[in-house]
Amino acid sequence: xxxxxxxxxGAALLLIGGAILLSQSASDxxxxxxxxxxxxxxxxxxxxxxxxxxxxxxxxLMGFRTADELFQNLCRRAAATSLTSAxxxxxxxxxxxxxxxxxxxxxxxxxxxxxxxxxxxxxxxSSRLKERIEVLEKTLPERRRLERTICLFIILTVxxxxx
Amino acid sequence: MKDKQPKNQIPDYIKPALQxxxxxVRLAITDAIRRTSPQLAQNVTDIRLKRRGTSYLSVSCGGxxxxxxxxxxxxxxxxxLFADLVFSLxxxxxxxxxDTLREGYIDLSDGFRCGVCGRASVKNGAISEVHDxxxxxxxxxxxxxxxxxxxxxxxxDGGFRDSVxxxxxxxxxxxxxxxxxxxxxAGAGLPVSVIDxxxxxxxxxxxxxxxDFFRGYPKAEGMxxxxxxxxxxxxxxxxxxxxxxxxxxxxxxSCGVYTIASAHGGSVDELxxxxxxxxxxxxxVFSLIVGIxxxxxxxxxxxxxxxxxELLKAAQ
Numbered sequence: 001x002x003x004x005x006x007x008x009x010g011a012a013l014l015l016i017g018g019a020i021l022l023s024q025s026a027s028d029x030x031x032x033x034x035x036x037x038x039x040x041x042x043x044x045x046x047x048x049x050x051x052x053x054x055x056x057x058x059x060x061l062m063g064f065r066t067a068d069e070l071f072q073n074l075c076r077r078a079a080a081t082s083l084t085s086a087x088x089x090x091x092x093x094x095x096x097x098x099x100x101x102x103x104x105x106x107x108x109x110x111x112x113x114x115x116x117x118x119x120x121x122x123x124x125x126s127s128r129l130k131e132r133i134e135v136l137e138k139t140l141p142e143r144r145r146l147e148r149t150i151c152l153f154i155i156l157t158v159x160x161x162x163x
Numbered sequence: 164m165k166d167k168q169p170k171n172q173i174p175d176y177i178k179p180a181l182q183x184x185x186x187x188v189r190l191a192i193t194d195a196i197r198r199t200s201p202q203l204a205q206n207v208t209d210i211r212l213k214r215r216g217t218s219y220l221s222v223s224c225g226g227x228x229x230x231x232x233x234x235x236x237x238x239x240x241x242x243x244l245f246a247d248l249v250f251s252l253x254x255x256x257x258x259x260x261x262d263t264l265r266e267g268y269i270d271l272s273d274g275f276r277c278g279v280c281g282r283a284s285v286k287n288g289a290i291s292e293v294h295d296x297x298x299x300x301x302x303x304x305x306x307x308x309x310x311x312x313x314x315x316x317x318x319x320d321g322g323f324r325d326s327v328x329x330x331x332x333x334x335x336x337x338x339x340x341x342x343x344x345x346x347x348x349a350g351a352g353l354p355v356s357v358i359d360x361x362x363x364x365x366x367x368x369x370x371x372x373x374x375d376f377f378r379g380y381p382k383a384e385g386m387x388x389x390x391x392x393x394x395x396x397x398x399x400x401x402x403x404x405x406x407x408x409x410x411x412x413x414x415x416x417s418c419g420v421y422t423i424a425s426a427h428g429g430s431v432d433e434l435x436x437x438x439x440x441x442x443x444x445x446x447x448v449f450s451l452i453v454g455i456x457x458x459x460x461x462x463x464x465x466x467x468x469x470x471x472x473e474l475l476k477a478a479q
Binding site for chain 1: 246250253254255256257258259261292
């Protein structure tokens with residue numbers, strides 16, 4: 001009798017843990033896709049601010065508004081220090097590795113040249129981010145399918161344990 | 164083994180300038196000041212940083228640079244550090260400084276004048292961009308209360324109805340004198356417009372004096388805007404340059420606005436060599452022309468005042 005109780009408890013823990021992991025992973029994927037889109041919006045805003053207002057980098061970063069609190073904090077931090085150091089401090093929390101690498105390369109060149117080269121930098125970064133977003137959008141359903149499969153395996157494992 | 168060389172405190176007047184630099188540069192400058200003699204440490208006028216060659220602090224002893232304090236970067240001044248320095252002086256936005264870089268400076272606001280030189284790209288006969296900046300020269304502003312002394316007294320005694328041209332060789336203190344005058348004129352409740360093209364006049368309390376600052380405006384356009392929009396009694400402007408500036412001064416005078424301006428020159432005769440200044444003098448725009456000098460090591464000015472009737476004779 002006791003063995004069944006332990007088995008049931010173990011199975012329940014496995015189910016709960018799996019469910020939590022799956023939901024976190026799903027929401028993490030969605031968030032990172034959303035942040036890659038916000039990053040693209042920031043790059044477009046930067047290009048417009050450079051072209052039409054000649055705003056400085058700190059002014060641009062302070063002026064960018066987003067509903068994503070972590071992204072907004074990144075911008076505030078970047079305005080006070082630099083985008084490079086802000087990304088080094090909290091970039092991996094916000095972005096997937098591909099988006100982060102694009103943003104780091106952008107940050108390393110941002111502000112270091114004249115208008116033409118900066119607009120070119122924004123344009124290249126926008127294209128790279130768009131491609132990255134497409135990849136993320138494609139892989140997100142695949143990832144969800146994979147997660148669902150893992151979930152099914154967990155349930156099967158639980159059933160086997162119970163038997 | 165302990166270093167027994169006496170070390171100076173960093174003088175207060177130079178501390179704001181040190182905030183402009185990346186850590187490595189700031190430490191090297193601080194070290195140079197600490198190790199020099201106290202008298203030199205108290206009289207630093209310019210911070211001259213070079214990508215190649217020796218960087219140093221200029222020490223003024225009155226109209227000319229009499230001494231310098233070498234800055235020992237101990238091999239850390241690389242091309243990258245120098246590029247980072249320029250990047251940092253541009254507030255991380257080189258493109259936003261394109262116009263001023265073309266004219267040979269970076270507007271740091273807060274009264275710091277930062278001259279730069281490097282390699283110019285020329286398009287259709289005009290400088291389009293400046294690259295590979297090699298040298299940076301930052302003038303350290305400092306307040307000298309009462310610097311305008313005699314000039315202020317003459318303006319006051321004349322009922323504030325005089326235009327003044329202040330002249331001296333570079334580095335003697337024209338900008339310091341103008342700042343002190345701005346503070347006094349605005350403090351007396353007079354409407355004063357300041358055309359601060361390079362952000363130098365706004366230092367040492369002048370910006371908070373109550374005068375209207377036209378920051379970053381080209382001088383001629385700033386003067387015309389000031390006359391049209393702010394109804395000033397006085398326009399203050401540093402370093403009159405070309406024909407356009409002279410025409411703007413004439414325009415202001417024809418509208419009943421007095422000008423207090425400065426110009427480089429060692430004597431009235433030298434001023435008269437410049438056609439635009441000669442025309443202004445002939446038109447009796449400036450009723451007072453004031454030359455300034457400083458004795459070596461002194462912060463007090465010696466004034467040479469020439470009135471417009473004497474100038475007319477000289478101009479003929």
